[in-house]
Amino acid sequence: MKPRRISIVLTVAVLIAISVVMIFPFYWMLISSFKPIGRIFTVPLDVFPREFTLVNYRKLITQTPFLRWYFNSIFITAAYTVLALFFATLAGFGFAKYDFKGRNVLLVIVLASMMIPLHSLVIPLFMLLIRLGWVNTYRGVVIPFAANAFGIFYISQYLTTVPSDLIDAGRIDGCSEFGIYRMIILPLLKPALGVLTIYFAMTSWNWFLWPLVVMRAESLFPLNVGLSTFISDYRQRYDELMAASVLCVVPIVALFLSMQKQFVSGLTAGSIKS
Amino acid sequence: MVGKRHILTKKTAPYVFISPFFILFAIFMVYPIIYSVVLSFHDVKQLSQLNFIGLGNYKLLFDTPRFYRALYNTTYYAAGMCLLNVILGFLIGLMLTWKHVPGTSFYRASVFLPVLVSTVIAGAVFRLILVDTEGGFLNYLIGRFGVPPQNWLDSPRWALKSVLALGFWRSLGLSTVYFIGGFQSLPDDLYEAAHIDGASPMQQLRYLTIPLMRPIIAFVSIVTLIQAYLVFTEVFVLNPTGGSARDTVVTLGYYLYESAFRFFKLGYGAAIGVVMTLIIVVLSIIQLKLLGVFQNE
Numbered sequence: 001m002k003p004r005r006i007s008i009v010l011t012v013a014v015l016i017a018i019s020v021v022m023i024f025p026f027y028w029m030l031i032s033s034f035k036p037i038g039r040i041f042t043v044p045l046d047v048f049p050r051e052f053t054l055v056n057y058r059k060l061i062t063q064t065p066f067l068r069w070y071f072n073s074i075f076i077t078a079a080y081t082v083l084a085l086f087f088a089t090l091a092g093f094g095f096a097k098y099d100f101k102g103r104n105v106l107l108v109i110v111l112a113s114m115m116i117p118l119h120s121l122v123i124p125l126f127m128l129l130i131r132l133g134w135v136n137t138y139r140g141v142v143i144p145f146a147a148n149a150f151g152i153f154y155i156s157q158y159l160t161t162v163p164s165d166l167i168d169a170g171r172i173d174g175c176s177e178f179g180i181y182r183m184i185i186l187p188l189l190k191p192a193l194g195v196l197t198i199y200f201a202m203t204s205w206n207w208f209l210w211p212l213v214v215m216r217a218e219s220l221f222p223l224n225v226g227l228s229t230f231i232s233d234y235r236q237r238y239d240e241l242m243a244a245s246v247l248c249v250v251p252i253v254a255l256f257l258s259m260q261k262q263f264v265s266g267l268t269a270g271s272i273k274s
Numbered sequence: 275m276v277g278k279r280h281i282l283t284k285k286t287a288p289y290v291f292i293s294p295f296f297i298l299f300a301i302f303m304v305y306p307i308i309y310s311v312v313l314s315f316h317d318v319k320q321l322s323q324l325n326f327i328g329l330g331n332y333k334l335l336f337d338t339p340r341f342y343r344a345l346y347n348t349t350y351y352a353a354g355m356c357l358l359n360v361i362l363g364f365l366i367g368l369m370l371t372w373k374h375v376p377g378t379s380f381y382r383a384s385v386f387l388p389v390l391v392s393t394v395i396a397g398a399v400f401r402l403i404l405v406d407t408e409g410g411f412l413n414y415l416i417g418r419f420g421v422p423p424q425n426w427l428d429s430p431r432w433a434l435k436s437v438l439a440l441g442f443w444r445s446l447g448l449s450t451v452y453f454i455g456g457f458q459s460l461p462d463d464l465y466e467a468a469h470i471d472g473a474s475p476m477q478q479l480r481y482l483t484i485p486l487m488r489p490i491i492a493f494v495s496i497v498t499l500i501q502a503y504l505v506f507t508e509v510f511v512l513n514p515t516g517g518s519a520r521d522t523v524v525t526l527g528y529y530l531y532e533s534a535f536r537f538f539k540l541g542y543g544a545a546i547g548v549v550m551t552l553i554i555v556v557l558s559i560i561q562l563k564l565l566g567v568f569q570n571e
Contacts, residue, residue: 091292125302
């Protein structure tokens with residue numbers, strides 16, 4: 001049965017309208033980043049770019065710690081992702097492929113820990129960090145959350161589909177237990193690692209509350225915390241802010257467009273945790 | 275190889291492999307949770323000076339109008355996020371899986387793109403669009419239809435709705451993806467049978483699609499609800515300096531941050547944290563119950 005033409009046309013019209021609304025903020029970010037500050041919210045408003053200037057980008061790079069913040073974000077994201085992947089694969093392997101006393105209870109603890117929101121921890125955790133001398137350090141941001149329960153759950157679920165014969169064969173060949181993890185399990189986990197990498201990287205890239213609390217020195221801010229100071233600044237530096245936004249969003253969108261499938265599964269996998 | 279001894283045997287290895295998680299879990303989760311309950315019964319003067327005040331913080335909390343405002347705002351936000359994500363995610367997912375629509379991958383990508391933007395950056399652009407003069411795009415747009423400029427970010431009428439708009443813009447893509455997944459796994463033959471029996475498209479939607487999609491609807495609503503109850507960054511970005519209409523956007527997460535890290539009332543903040551945790555745990559238990567639906571069917 002072919003539906004009536006009019007209903008197809010209407011559906012497409014609605015979808016186009018929705019897409020325009022969803023994409024518009026990107027467009028606005030982009031053209032505002034090329035407007036001189038005096039024209040960003042003048043009346044009458046330029047809805048289409050009239051002047052084109054790179055001065056916002058130049059100011060951003062030369063007069064603000066933007067590049068430093070970018071580095072901090074990349075460093076925090078990379079460190080967190082690597083650590084979290086290591087702990088998740090190791091523990092996921094432990095849970096999936098060994099039979100040991102207390103396994104089920106411990107697994108339930110891992111799963112239950114996913115319920116706990118950061119908000120209920122943030123105050124005592126901050127006090128703990130002060131005592132450890134970890135305020136204003138990268139490890140203070142990264143380490144408290146490096147053992148990710150969802151990651152463990154995800155890996156152990158994934159490994160249940162992998163036959164255990166391979167592991168036994170490895171043992172017979174004289175592999176150590178860690179050798180089995182490194183030589184047999186990690187290569188098998190490649191697809192799952194792709195998904196988890198995106199999930200961990202996107203999560204830590206977007207962190208806000210925790211680094212806001214831990215990082216007190218401007219030079220240690222990750223991007224989100226740094227850029228939020230542009231907003232609360234009395235001058236509301238939209239010129240630099242829009243240029244910065246473009247420089248943050250473009251690489252991620254480019255990555256997304258080149259590997260949409262992995263991104264979608266990485267990001268959707270993440271919300272299953274709650 | 276014979277005789278080579280490894281410290282890790284088949285017996286000890288699993289404990290070693292899972293130990294990093296449990297060590298970090300004990301230090302950075304179990305201990306803080308217990309300590310946060312302890313803190314909530316104390317007045318914290320200096321970091322090391324705790325004065326036991328029993329239920330004092332909770333009494334104060336339940337006597338403070340701002341707390342009720344925060345509870346109301348958070349619930350409003352969470353309910354709004356839930357309804358918008360379920361209804362629009364469902365409808366857009368339905369349209370995007372309709373096989374007669376051309377070019378769905380383009381629409382799909384454009385609905386998903388905002389998911390990639392961090393809340394701070396999304397908030398920055400939203401602030402610019404929502405500027406309260408005609409120099410803001412939204413006011414410029416409604417001005418074209420003769421509507422006077424509105425104070426989107428700070429007025430009691432709009433401030434919270436703006437926060438909701440920001441949260442929704444960033445979350446719609448994910449919800450839609452879940453619904454798309456659900457629609458794609460619906461069995462075709464049931465629809466053919468329904469069609470042969472003369473069921474109209476609306477009847478098919480009402481009696482087939484919605485009941486079959488119930489697990490996804492339950493999943494999206496509860497996941498959205500739980501995450502929305504923790505809302506903090508959206509509020510922080512849209513109203514960072516404490517405007518005149520502050521009470522209109524304060525949420526539990528924001529109230530906690532403000533009490534603890536702006537006014538340094540750590541015990542009081544911990545009490546808010548305990549209340550939030552209770553809400554989240556209750557919602558999570560409901561979630562587990564609801565998702566049991568998945569296993570039974």
